[in-house]
Every structure is written in structure tokens, then in C-alpha cells.
Amino acid sequence: MSPPAADRVRRLVESLEGVLGKRWVFHRDEERLAYSYDASLARARPDVVCLPGSTAEVAAAVRAAVREGLPFVARGAGTGIAGGSVPVAGGLVIGLARLNRILEIDLADRYAVVEPGVVNLTLDQALGQQGYCYRPDPSSQKVCTLGGNVANNSGGPHCLAYGVTANHILGVEVVLPDGSVTELGARHVDPLGYDLTGVFVGSEGTMGIATKVVCRIARSAEGVRTMLASYARMEDAAASVSAIIAAGIVPAALEMMDGPIIRAVEEFIGAGYPVDAAAVLLIEVEGLSEGLDGAVRSIESLCKARGARQVRVAGSEAERQRLWAGRKGALGAVARLKPRYYLHDGVVPRTRLLSVLQAIADAAARHRLTIVNVFHAGDGNLHPLILFDPADADETHRVHVAGEEIMRACVASGGTLSGEHGIGLEKNDMMDWVYSPEDLEAMQRVRSAFDPEGLANPQKVFPARRGCAELRADGHGGRPAGEMWI
Amino acid sequence: MSASGLAPVDLAQAARMAQEASVAGQALAPRGGNTRGWLGRPSRPDAVEISTQRLSGVLHYEPDDLTVTVQAGTGFRDLQRQLGAHGQWLPVNPPAAAGATIGGLLAANACGSLRGRFGAWRDLVLGMSVALSDGRVVKSGGRVVKNVTGYDVHKLHVGALGTLGLIGQASLKILPLPQERRIVLASFASTADAVRVACDIAGSRLEPAAVEILRGRADDPFGLRSGSMRAGAPGEWALAAAVEAGACLAVRFAGAEPCCARGVRDVRALVAASGGAHFAELLAADCDAAWAALDDLPVGAGAVLRIAATPGTAARLVSEEVAGTGGRMVADVVSGVVHLLWDEGVGPEDVVGRVERLRSGFGEAASCVLLKAPPQVRERVDVWGPRPVSYPLMLAVKRALDPGNVWNPGRFVGEI
Ligand SMILES: Cc1cc2nc3c(=O)[nH]c(=O)nc-3n(C[C@@H](O)[C@H](O)[C@H](O)COP(=O)(O)OP(=O)(O)OC[C@H]3O[C@@H](n4cnc5c(N)ncnc54)[C@H](O)[C@@H]3O)c2cc1C
Ligand SMILES: Cc1cc2nc3c(=O)[nH]c(=O)nc-3n(C[C@H](O)[C@H](O)[C@H](O)COP(=O)(O)OP(=O)(O)OC[C@H]3O[C@@H](n4cnc5c(N)ncnc54)[C@H](O)[C@@H]3O)c2cc1C
Numbered sequence: 001m002s003p004p005a006a007d008r009v010r011r012l013v014e015s016l017e018g019v020l021g022k023r024w025v026f027h028r029d030e031e032r033l034a035y036s037y038d039a040s041l042a043r044a045r046p047d048v049v050c051l052p053g054s055t056a057e058v059a060a061a062v063r064a065a066v067r068e069g070l071p072f073v074a075r076g077a078g079t080g081i082a083g084g085s086v087p088v089a090g091g092l093v094i095g096l097a098r099l100n101r102i103l104e105i106d107l108a109d110r111y112a113v114v115e116p117g118v119v120n121l122t123l124d125q126a127l128g129q130q131g132y133c134y135r136p137d138p139s140s141q142k143v144c145t146l147g148g149n150v151a152n153n154s155g156g157p158h159c160l161a162y163g164v165t166a167n168h169i170l171g172v173e174v175v176l177p178d179g180s181v182t183e184l185g186a187r188h189v190d191p192l193g194y195d196l197t198g199v200f201v202g203s204e205g206t207m208g209i210a211t212k213v214v215c216r217i218a219r220s221a222e223g224v225r226t227m228l229a230s231y232a233r234m235e236d237a238a239a240s241v242s243a244i245i246a247a248g249i250v251p252a253a254l255e256m257m258d259g260p261i262i263r264a265v266e267e268f269i270g271a272g273y274p275v276d277a278a279a280v281l282l283i284e285v286e287g288l289s290e291g292l293d294g295a296v297r298s299i300e301s302l303c304k305a306r307g308a309r310q311v312r313v314a315g316s317e318a319e320r321q322r323l324w325a326g327r328k329g330a331l332g333a334v335a336r337l338k339p340r341y342y343l344h345d346g347v348v349p350r351t352r353l354l355s356v357l358q359a360i361a362d363a364a365a366r367h368r369l370t371i372v373n374v375f376h377a378g379d380g381n382l383h384p385l386i387l388f389d390p391a392d393a394d395e396t397h398r399v400h401v402a403g404e405e406i407m408r409a410c411v412a413s414g415g416t417l418s419g420e421h422g423i424g425l426e427k428n429d430m431m432d433w434v435y436s437p438e439d440l441e442a443m444q445r446v447r448s449a450f451d452p453e454g455l456a457n458p459q460k461v462f463p464a465r466r467g468c469a470e471l472r473a474d475g476h477g478g479r480p481a482g483e484m485w486i
Numbered sequence: 487m488s489a490s491g492l493a494p495v496d497l498a499q500a501a502r503m504a505q506e507a508s509v510a511g512q513a514l515a516p517r518g519g520n521t522r523g524w525l526g527r528p529s530r531p532d533a534v535e536i537s538t539q540r541l542s543g544v545l546h547y548e549p550d551d552l553t554v555t556v557q558a559g560t561g562f563r564d565l566q567r568q569l570g571a572h573g574q575w576l577p578v579n580p581p582a583a584a585g586a587t588i589g590g591l592l593a594a595n596a597c598g599s600l601r602g603r604f605g606a607w608r609d610l611v612l613g614m615s616v617a618l619s620d621g622r623v624v625k626s627g628g629r630v631v632k633n634v635t636g637y638d639v640h641k642l643h644v645g646a647l648g649t650l651g652l653i654g655q656a657s658l659k660i661l662p663l664p665q666e667r668r669i670v671l672a673s674f675a676s677t678a679d680a681v682r683v684a685c686d687i688a689g690s691r692l693e694p695a696a697v698e699i700l701r702g703r704a705d706d707p708f709g710l711r712s713g714s715m716r717a718g719a720p721g722e723w724a725l726a727a728a729v730e731a732g733a734c735l736a737v738r739f740a741g742a743e744p745c746c747a748r749g750v751r752d753v754r755a756l757v758a759a760s761g762g763a764h765f766a767e768l769l770a771a772d773c774d775a776a777w778a779a780l781d782d783l784p785v786g787a788g789a790v791l792r793i794a795a796t797p798g799t800a801a802r803l804v805s806e807e808v809a810g811t812g813g814r815m816v817a818d819v820v821s822g823v824v825h826l827l828w829d830e831g832v833g834p835e836d837v838v839g840r841v842e843r844l845r846s847g848f849g850e851a852a853s854c855v856l857l858k859a860p861p862q863v864r865e866r867v868d869v870w871g872p873r874p875v876s877y878p879l880m881l882a883v884k885r886a887l888d889p890g891n892v893w894n895p896g897r898f899v900g901e902i
Contacts, residue, residue, distance in 0.1 A: 108689070109796035109822075153634045164632060166641075167609045182876050189606065189821050190595065190645070190794040192853045192870060193880045193899040198608050198641030202634050222691040246550040248573065248662025287693060290744035347630040349551040379632045380551075419632035427635075434628065434635055442624040442887065443637045449882035461636065 008068040009047045012092060015064040016050050024051045024098075035075065035093045039140075041342070042083035042425050046073065046093040053098045055173065055181055055211040062209065063179030065092040071455045072177075074205045076117065076148030079140045081343055082424025084152065084204050089458045094209060096147050102126055103212065111170055111187050112215045116147025123215065133220040135162040138420070139328055147210050153202030155420035157253040157327070160378040161286070162218070164420065166201045173212035174200065177451040187214050199446060204422050205457040207450035221286035224252070225296050226320040227313045229303040230277040234258060236307035237279035238354040241377045243302045244283075245350050249295060252286040254378030255327055261374045264333040271326025272319070274310070281308075281377065282327050330374040331385075338370070338387035342399050346410030347419035350380040359409035360384050366405075367398040381419035382410065408433070423461045431463050491517065491535030497615060497623045497654035503536060504652065505621030508890030514619075515894050516648035518559065518590025521582055525594055525857060526647050526897040527869060533894070538589050541654055544568060546629065553612060553629050555657040558589025574660050577604035579696075579781040589653045595645030598781060599696040602688075602820030603740075607644045610659045614640035616651040619892035629657040642883060649898045650887045664740035667695075668750050669773050669780075671724060671765040672757040673731035677701060680733035681805035683760045684819045687737055688797060692749045695740040698780065699804060699817040702729035703829075708783045708814070721776030724766040731763065736780055783816060788829040789837045789859040793844070795852035797822040803852075825857075834862035841867050873900040 009027070016025045026032070026049040036045040047070065052058045065072040071091035078085055087093050099115035102123060106112070107130060114123055120141040124134045137156035138144055144154070150172060155164045162168075171185025185197035200207055231237040237256055244254065257265070257280050262273045273280050281303065285295040300311045314320035334341055348356045357373065360382070364371040375383040384406055388399045407417060407430060416434055417427045431440060440462060450456070492514070494500035507514050513533040517523070538559030546555035549572040556565055562576075562583045569575050579598030580591050590596075597606045604610075613627025626639035643650055674680040680699050688697045702708050707729035710722050728734040737753050739746040750767055757764045768776050795803065800822035804815065814827040828837055837859060845854050856869040874880075877900050884891075884902050896902075 106796070106798070108685070108798035108801075111796065153638075155632055159632070163605065163609060166638065167605060176879075182879065183874075184876050184879075186850065186853070188794050188796045188799070188852060189601075189823065190853060192855070192874045193877065193902075194646055194650075194883055195608055195641045195644055196876055196879055196883070198644070199638055202638055219689065219691050242550055245552060248665075250661070287741075288691065288745045288748055290748040291742040294742055294744060347628075347632050349548065349553070349630055351548055351550045376632070380630055381632050414628075415630050416628045416633050417635045419630070420634055422634050423636065431636065435625070438622045439624045439626065440636070442618065442622070443626065443639055445886040446637055446639055446642070446883060449879060449886040 008070055012048055012064055012068045012070060015067075016048065016061060019060040019064070020050055020052055020057055024053070026050070035095065036086065038078040038080040038083060038085045040081050040083040040086070040424070040426055041340070042086040042088070044086050044088045044090070046087040047090050049093045049095060051095045051098050055175065058094060058209055058211050059175045059179050059181055061092065061094050062175050062177065066177060066179065066453065066455050071458045073457045074147065074151065074209045076145030076151070077119070077143045079144045080148060080152060080422065080424065081345070082418070082422040082426040084422055084424040084457070084460060086425060088425060096145065099211065105217070107132060107217070109187065110217050112217050114146050114213050114215060116145060116150070116210045116213060118146050120144055120146055120149060127217055128220065131220055132217050134215055135159070135168055135218055136165045139331070146213050146215065150201050150210050150213055151203065151205045152420070152422040155376065155379070155381065157255055157376060160254055160376065161250050161252040166198065168216045169197060169201050169213060170216055171197055171214040172200055172210045174208040175211055176208045177453060177456045181211070185214065203447070204424060204461055206447055206461055208456055221252070223289040223292050224284060224286045224320070225292045225313060226282070226284045226323055227296060227299065227311055228273065228323055229281040229283065229308040229311045230274045231279045231308055232277065233307065234279045234357060235354055237281055238357055238377070240281060240303045240306040240308060241353060242351055243306055244299055245378065247298065247302060249298055251283050251299070251378060253282070253284040255282040256280070256373065256375055256377035257282070257327065257330060258373040260337070260370070260372040261330050261334065264337055265326040265330055268333040268336055269326055269329045271322050273326055277309070282323060327374070334372060334385055334387070339389045339391070341385040341387050342403060344382070344384050344386070344403055344406055345418045345421040346382045346407055346415055348380045348382065348410050348413045348415035350378070352413040352415065353377065353380060356382065356409050356413050356415070360406050363402040363405045367402040369395070369398055369402055371402070376419070379419065380415065425460060428459070428461055429463050431461070491537050493537045493540050495540050497541065497617050500536065500541070500652050500654065501617035501621050501623050504617055504619040504892055507534070508619045508892045512892070513895050514892050516589070516593065516652045518587030518593070519561070519585040521585045521590065522594060527901065528864070529897060530895055536652060538587060538652070545655060549574060552660050552662075553631065553657055554660055555629055555655060556588050557655050558587060558592070558653045560588050562586045562588060562591055569660055570663065573663050575663050576610070576658060577661050578607065578610065581782060583782065588656060592644050592653055592656060593646060593648045599698050599818040599821070599823075602818065603693065603695050604661070608641050611640055611644060612657040612659060614643060614653060614657070615655045616643060616653055618651045619888050619890045623654065627657065631659055642887070647894060647898050649884065649894045649902055651893055666741065666743040666746045667773050667777060668739045668746045669768040669776050670737045670750050670753045671728040671768070672735045672762045673728045673765050674733045674735065674762045677733040678805040679760055679762060680735045681801050681819065683756050683762060684735055685797070685801050686756055687753060688820045690752070692752055693741070693745070694749060694820070695738040696818065697820050698736045699815070699819060700729050700734040700736060701815045702734070703814060704730055709786070710779060719772065719775035721768050721772035721774065722779045724768060724772065725776045725779055728765040731765070735762070738777065738780070785827055785858065786829060788827060788832060789863060790857040791826045791828070791841060791844070792855045792857050793824040793826065793852050795822045795824070795848065799851055800824050834860060834866070837863045838867045845871050870899045
């Protein structure tokens with residue numbers, strides 16, 4: 001670190017300690033290390049970390065960083081898979097863990113106001129006691145925060161029927177990069193003026209820090225049925241997904257797992273999936289009790305007509321929970337197969353599922369890799385997991401090549417780079433596969449309206465200008481810029 | 487407004503026209519079906535219209551994907567017809583849809599009462615291509631149903647009333663047509679009773695497609711009897727009768743037959759328990775006629791104030807008959823959107839007073855927008871109301887996307 005930079009950092013630490021107290025400001029090596037990663041493979045250490053306890057403290061922290069010309073990065077639970085909260089340009093990480101109160105739940109007005117550090121499931125459980133729910137349910141919902149969900153516009157298995165985070169956020173209080181506090185949206189629909197909430201959601205921390213979130217809440221469904229359809233051929237499972245959607249049935253969830261996932265899940269979790277199947281579909285329908293049997297029957301016959309060997313309907317809540325435990329624990333189970341996996345997040349039109357799954361299988365064969373699939377099939381949101389051993393440099397290289405080929409196949413089919421995990425650091429250099437320079441420039445201009453100096457989570461989302469970027473390889477996980485994330 | 491408008495053949499040409507306008511200091515006003523050119527503040531007198539009439543048609547439609555990409559000048563009804571041929575629909579019911587274009591509806595964020603169940607435009611738009619005033623055509627989003635690739639800039643154009651650019655094409659989420667539709671009509675002596683039942687239904691697990699309260703005029707229930715609308719199918723007569731009898735509750739269901747039947751049964755029971763008069767339960771063709779009539783209630787010649795509030799606030803507004811809310815009214819209690827319709831008999835003075843009282847009463851708890859008002863009213867009260875706290879950011883967004891201030895200058899919130 002050059003001396004002037006060191007001075008800036010020292011001044012930043014001093015001013016933060018003045019506002020937050022020494023207790024909530026961290027700058028020792030091991031402390032910085034703890035905030036150098038998320039659930040992606042990216043690593044980079046911040047210069048300073050702070051944990052503010054109020055909106056005013058977040059604003060003061062932002063002001064302190066920008067005064068020194070240092071970037072700041074918001075951090076929720078660090079479960080992001082695109083490197084969003086990894087401070088590639090150094091600067092200040094602002095952790096929101098202490099802002100974890102549910103401030104208001106108004107059932108009659110059907111909204112809740114929460115601080116950004118509230119964990120997704122905590123809100124849902126608070127509502128559940130009263131017969132209500134918060135719909136978006138990322139698989140990471142036990143740990144991920146609503147602030148992170150807002151920043152990434154997160155999805156989840158039940159977003160098929162109910163929409164993603166953006167559809168459930170009415171407003172946000174935001175600390176802007178100049179340290180001022182503003183409110184976007186409202187507690188009601190159609191606030192006056194441009195839909196700033198709509199563009200803030202999904203902006204991955206590059207427009208400012210959400211310090212309060214107004215969430216729409218819903219009545220939980222009256223009844224639910226969960227079923228598992230198993231197949232001898234992956235193609236038949238994919239065809240069933242298309243057939244269900246085409247038949248006009250919109251299940252609450254429609255998830256697919258392939259053979260290797262099924263076997264990993266059975267070995268480590270034991271969800272009751274048939275281990276000899278090439279694929280299973282986990283399908284859930286929700287709503288009024290009167291409609292459930294009909295929906296189950298239609299789905300069952302559609303699946304059977306497309307070659308399902310068996311369709312099993314969960315007979316009890318315990319059996320249902322067990323089926324879901326397999327899906328929710330799939331990533332954990334896979335982690336035991338190989339030291340690491342690289343998780344992609346492509347989206348394709350639902351009629352293209354089959355051909356893109358084939359392209360994934362071809363890429364695996366071509367590059368001698370194991371690629372397994374567990375994904376939100378009903379939305380066309382693929383999650384191929386490429387397994388590898390980072391100690392094997394050649395294999396690691398092939399993982400990259402195969403990953404790129406898969407993303408190309410998604411884009412070529414009319415799909416896109418990410419359905420829910422975000423662009424972050426991981427895919428920013430692929431953005432020009434789907435957007436022209438003009439498209440990206442227009443987005444940059446919108447960003448500049450919020451963040452003229454570009455200090456809010458820099459080098460994310462947009463293609464990194466390599467060379468001029470002050471990309472710092474960190475001592476610990478340090479890797480050259482191009483391989484930041486593996 | 488200039489008589490000789492522009493009519494680009496494609497979006498690239500539209501962008502070039504906009505760039506020329508920018509250089510010349512000219513203002514442009516996008517024009518769709520021009521069914522509601524009066525929305526918002528007036529256009530600058532020298533603004534030249536730029537029509538989407540030649541930007542029309544479906545560009546990409548794969549029914550099994552449940553998405554469609556259309557050009558902005560496509561008629562809303564035309565699109566619904568094309569989707570209907572494949573058993574699908576775009577689940578929005580904007581008022582005055584005849585002649586309206588997809589671009590105009592998006593720009594106006596004109597949704598309708600089905601939004602509580604199926605989502606508003608912001609929830610249904612997957613991507614957009616837009617002509618900007620620097621001569622560029624830019625897109626955001628795509629045509630897949632889940633997408634976090636880059637910013638959702640398209641959401642900024644929804645409801646922007648054409649002040650950021652010309653919407654050229656949009657990709658939309660669509661749905662299969664519901665197997666069954668039903669409407670239950672009930673009538674109550676007091677609006678408060680109607681609201682109570684409406685809130686019970688809206689807060690239930692019945693998943694209604696829409697729950698509305700209509701308060702008409704005894705002599706002319708939304709023109710349903712005067713023959714000004716349609717031929718007067720039995721469904722419309724039933725609706726007219728329910729409105730004449732008091733505060734009318736209209737509950738719509740759309741979905742699988744057993745679910746609709748259950749909904750109707752439960753609503754009837756709730757109405758009976760609350761002392762309301764159950765009026766009619768509409769099926770088949772009668773339901774279709776009443777459904778269309780509810781979607782398209784004529785507003786008449788007076789002023790229309792649109793209030794968006796939380797559902798609870800909207801319910802209180804309707805049931806307490808807050809001063810100035812008397813007269814005809816249509817309230818969507820699921821989303822909290824209330825339309826107050828003031829007849830010509832209400833003088834401009836009175837309209838201004840009512841709007842100001844309502845706005846100051848609500849503060850930030852609601853937005854009150856005058857959709858329609860005579861010039862004498864518009865001169866004295868801002869149709870949009872006070873600037874929101876995030877107004878400086880809105881201005882920054884306008885400057886970022888339309889630096890030449892070409893698009894519909896002055897028409898939007900805070901004279902943007
Ligand atoms: C009872 C009633 C209630 C209504 N309620 C609402 C309501 O709640 N909210 C509401 O907003 N509207 C409401 N409207 C009006 C709305 O439904 C209009 O009918 C709709 O905007 C018409 O579309 P159009 O194609 O005729 O657009 P136009 O009337 O031609 O244009 C409408 C606006 O959009 C702009 N525009 C048109 N096309 C484009 C484009 N391609 N790109 C960018 N800008 C464009 C125009 O410049 C203009 O500002 C209501 C109308 C009635 C009668
Ligand atoms: C096992 C596993 C399963 C997952 N399943 C899903 C899934 O089903 N669906 C899905 O969509 N994602 C899933 N994810 C990804 C991840 O959980 C989500 O992206 C989540 O929303 C991140 O929340 P977080 O609190 O961990 O945020 P972080 O990882 O800390 O941050 C994510 C991004 O948000 C920004 N940010 C955080 N808080 C704020 C704030 N208050 N204001 C502004 N910006 C902020 C950060 O700067 C960063 O760019 C999964 C991850 C794991 C590890």
C-alpha cells in the first residue's frame with residue numbers, strides 16, 4: 001500500500017472510531033480476512049470493516065469513506081455467489097449484521113418494514129405465526145439477509161408462482177453514496193414519479209446501501225401438495241417441465257435434480273429419492289384445498305405421459321419436509337463429492353431446457369468434467385455445478401472453459417447470464433455477450449445518477465476495465481486479476 | 487402541438503429523430519393510441535408528436551414459454567386476441583383499453599384491478615428496447631422470466647409517461663387463460679359494511695382475482711343503464727342493479743372451477759353474515775359482459791382523482807367517507823387503489839379544495855393524482871401533487887437518460 005493510501009485508511013479508521021466506537025471498527029489483518037470472501041470463489045481484503053448500528057451510522061461511515069476517496073461495499077450475510085460483497089478495490093466494508101430488527105408488521109396494510117440485516121427466514125417465520133408469509137425464499141434463506149436479497153433481486157424455488165424479490169419490495173430507505181439518506185418508493189403501490197425502487201432492487205450494492213426495506217407480505221396458502229416424479233431419462237423430465245408449463249399449470253415450485261445429485265443427496269441426507277433415477281422433479285402446488293387434487297392429477301398424468309416412472313405424492317407433512325430437505329441440502333451434499341464446485345446460474349426460455357441441458361452434458365464430456373444439475377426448472381433457471389479439485393490446475397482451467405461454453409449456450413438459446421445470483425465479479429466480463437456498449441452505457445448513466453463518483457461497490461456488474469482498474473491481489477487468497485474468482 | 491407528427495418505421499429511425507430534435511432544441515411527445523393524451527401536465531405547446539403507429543406487431547411469441555415480445559404500437563386488444571387464440575392472456579385490465587397501445591399503457595402504468603392477484607406492469611415487464619434522445623437504441627432485461635443481468639432500467643420507463651425515451655418494444659410475462667371466471671355481486675346499505683366484507687375477502691385465503699367497491703349514482707350507475715356503453719347484456723343489468731341498490735361489492739374469481747366455486751360460496755356466506763344483500767352470481771356470458779363492464783367503467787366528463795394507498799388506508803378512506811370522497815367511486819381494496827369520479831356538477835373550486843384536503847390529510851401515506859380534470863382545475867393544482875423526497879434522484883435519472891430534455895418535457899411529476 002502506498003503511503004498516501006495508508007494515510008487515507010488511517011484517517012478513515014479514526015473517523016469511524018469516532019462515530020461508531022472502537023468496538024465496531026476492524027482493521028487488523030485477521031479481521032480483514034474474515035470479510036474478504038463470500039460464497040463465490042472470489043477473495044479480496046478490505047482495508048477497514050465497520051458494523052454500524054443505525055441508518056445515521058451507515059451514513060456517517062459512507063461519508064467517512066468517500067471523504068478519503070475510498071470505495072465502500074455493503075455486506076449482508078456474505079452468501080452471495082457472484083462475489084458481490086467481495087471488496088476487490090479495497091476500501092471499507094460496511095457490514096449490516098447489527099441492523100437486524102423487524103421494525104413493523106402491518107397485516108391490514110400487508111407490508112413489513114425491516115432493517116437490511118434481518119434474515120429472510122426470520123421475517124417469514126415472524127409472519128408465519130399469524131398466517132402470513134414473505135414469498136421469496138432463496139435456498140439460503142436461513143442465513144441470507146433481506147438487504148442482500150434486495151441488492152441481488154434474489155429468487156427461490158417458490159418464485160415460479162409468486163415472482164422474485166423485485167415483485168415484493170414496495171420501498172427502500174437508502175444511504176446514497178454522498179452520505180445522504182433518502183426514501184425510494186412507499187408503503188403503498190404506485191408511488192409518485194419514476195420507479196426508483198424497481199431499478200435499485202438488483203443493483204448489487206452499486207447505487208447505495210439499503211437501510212430499511214418495505215416488504216410486501218401475503219396470506220400463506222390454505223393447502224399444499226408436494227410430489228416427486230422420477231425418470232429414467234433426463235430428457236423426459238425436461239419434457240415434463242415444458243408440458244406442465246404449456247398446459248397452463250403454474251405450480252408453486254418446480255425443481256429438477258439429476259442422477260448424481262440424487263445419489264449425493266441420498267448418501268448424505270436421505271430424502272427418499274430413488275437412487276437409480278436419472279432425474280427427479282420436485283413439484284409443489286399451493287392454494288385453495290378444492291383445487292389441489294385436480295392439479296396433482298393433471299401434473300401426474302402429464303409426467304407419466306412424458307415417461308415418468310413413478311409419481312409419488314407426499315402423504316404427510318413429515319414426508320413433504322423430507323423431500324424438500326433433499327433439495328435444500330443438495331449443494332451441501334455435492335460439496336462432499338469433490339473439494340470444490342463452480343456454480344453457474346444461467347436462464348433459458350423454458351422450451352429450450354432440453355437442448356441446453358444437452359449442451360451442458362456435451363461440455364462435460366468434451367472437457368472431461370463432472371457437471372451435475374439441481375435447478376429451478378419451472379423458470380428455466382439452470383444451476384449447473386462443475387465439480388473440480390483446485391489443486392489440479394489443468395482441471396481448473398477446463399472448468400473455466402466449460403463454464404463459458406455453458407453460458408454461451410444459454411445466451412444463444414435466447415436466455416441470459418444470471419437468473420438470481422447476480423453478475424458481481426463473476427460475470428461482469430460476459431456482460432457484452434448480452435448487451436451492446438450502448439446498453440451498458442445507459443445503465444452506467446443510471447448508476448451515475450445515484451453514484452456519480454463510482455465509489456459504491458466498484459468494479460462489479462460492468463465489464464472491468466482491466467489495466468486501469470486498481471485490482472489488488474490479496475496476500476491470502478491472492479490470485480491474478482483474471483482468476484479472481486476461482 | 488404540431489399537426490405534422492412523426493411516424494418512424496423502426497426504433498433506430500425514432501432514435502435518429504430524437505437526436506435531431508435534441509440538437510434543434512425541439513421537444514417530442516410520444517403518441518400511442520392517444521386515448522389519454524391528457525394524462526399528466528400539459529405538453530409543451532411546440533412539442534412534436536412522434537407516433538408508434540408504424541411500430542406495431544408481435545415480434546416473438548413462443549406460447550409454451552409464456553412470454554411475448556411486442557412492438558410498442560401494438561394495440562392492447564389486438565395482442566389479447568392473438569394470445570387468446572393460443573389460450574393465453576396478458577393478465578392486466580387497464581381502463582379504457584379500446585385503442586390503447588402497449589407502449590401507452592406501459593408509459594401510463596395503466597393497470598386495473600387484477601393487479602393485486604396477477605401483478606402490475608412493473609411485475610410483468612421482462613425487458614424493453616427504448617429510443618433515447620442521444621440517438622441510441624438501448625435495451626435492458628430480456629425475454630426470460632427470471633433475470634438479474636444488469637439493471638432493470640426498463641422499470642424506470644414504466645409509468646414515466648414517455649419522459650425518458652420512446653418505448654419501442656417490450657417483452658412481457660403472460661399466463662394461460664383461466665379455466666373459469668365468476669363474479670359475485672352484493673349490495674350494502676352502507677359503504678362501511680361493504681368495506682368490511684371486502685377487507686375480509688381481500689385478507690382471506692380465497693385468492694380472488696379482484697375485489698372492488700363501486701358507488702354509483704342512483705339515476706345513472708356508471709352509464710350502465712343509459713345505453714351509452716354497450717347493448718346492455720344481462721350481466722351489465724345485474725351490475726347496474728347492484729350499484730343502484732347501494733354500495734356494490736364486486737368480487738371476481740379466475741382459476742380452476744372448484745376454486746372459483748369455493749370462492750363464490752364463501753363470499754356469499756360472508757355477505758349473508760354481514761347483512762348485505764347478495765345480488766347475483768354471474769357465470770358464462772353474463773360473467774363476461776359484467777367483467778368487461780367492470781374493466782371499462784366510463785368515467786364521464788368530470789374530474790378523476792386516483793388515490794394509491796395501503797389497503798388499510800384505502801379501506802378507511804372509503805368507509806369513513808372522508809370529506810370530499812362523496813360521489814361516485816371505484817375502489818380496489820386488494821391493492822389500495824381508489825378512483826374518485828367527480829361529475830361536472832362539482833365546480834373547479836370545489837375539486838381543487840377536495841384534492842388539497844385529501845393530499846394534506848394523507849401526507850406521504852398515499853399518492854393522489856388527478857388523472858383527468860378541466861383546465862380551470864389544472865391551472866390551480868398540480869395534477870401530480872407534491873414532489874416525493876427522492877425527487878432529486880428522479881431529476882438526476884431524467885438528466886442521465888434524456889440529457890437534451892427532448893421527451894415530453896414538463897409533463898411529469900415535479901415538471902420533469
Ligand atoms: C377510468 C380511467 C381510469 C384510468 N386510470 C388510469 C390509471 O389509474 N393510471 C394511468 O396512468 N392511466 C389511467 N387511465 C388512462 C390509461 O388507461 C390510458 O388509456 C393509456 O395510457 C392509453 O394508452 P395510449 O396508447 O392511448 O397512449 P397515449 O394516450 O397515446 O399516451 C399516453 C402517454 O404515454 C406516452 N406514450 C405513448 N406511447 C409511448 C411509447 N411507446 N413510449 C413512451 N411513451 C409513450 C404518451 O406521450 C403519453 O404521455 C385511465 C383512464 C380511464 C378512462
Ligand atoms: C447454499 C446457497 C443457496 C443459495 N440459494 C439461492 C437461491 O435459491 N436463490 C437466490 O437468488 N440466491 C441464492 N443464493 C445466493 C445468495 O444467498 C443470495 O444472493 C442472497 O440474497 C445474498 O444475501 P446476503 O445477505 O448473503 O448478501 P451478501 O452476499 O453479503 O451480499 C450480496 C450483494 O448484496 C449487496 N448488499 C448486501 N446488503 C446490502 C444492503 N443493505 N444494501 C445494498 N447492498 C447490499 C452486497 O454488496 C453484494 O453485492 C444461495 C447461496 C448459497 C450459499
